[in-house]
Amino acid sequence: MNDAIRHVTIRGRVQGVGYRAFVEDEATARDLEGWVRNRRDGSVEALFTGPAAVVTDMIAACRRGPSSARVDAVQDEAAGPDLLNLRRAGDRFSVLPTI
Template sequence: MNKVRASVRFRGRVQGVNFRAHTQKICRQHHLTGWVRNLPDGDVQALLEGRESDIRSALEACRRGPDAAKVDDVTIDWEEYRDEFASFDICR
């Protein structure tokens, strides 16, 4: 069970379209921990921890986003697992 950490940036129409709540729901369904937040430049950033296969599945679902969202690009930086979080939360 290979656990990893992924720092993710979503670009496109991802703010004001319920994207963070959508991401939180998906990540919790995949038993991931971490957080998601809006960035001042209009992007959304997320930090996920868990099994690599679960992260990949969750990110594929997040890429589709809620109906009003349009994800144009996703960048992922893979990092070493740190077991830093107890849940997956929305940062405001």
């Protein structure tokens, strides 16, 4: 299996519209590991790890977002496994506090 770890930043109207819950639901449905959080600059940041094709599909879902969101840009870059340590203990996928 070819696993990928991708760090994603989503910009647009992505806070206060259920975007983090959307990401958590979509990632959980795809059995991905990682986390999502709001940033004070108004963006949403996420980390996804799992089979490369599934991660790519998850990032495509982030580009769409929930119906109440407006996604203007998605920055996607490779990440190291150390970023997974930000998850809450015992979680496969966590919603983290805003930074």
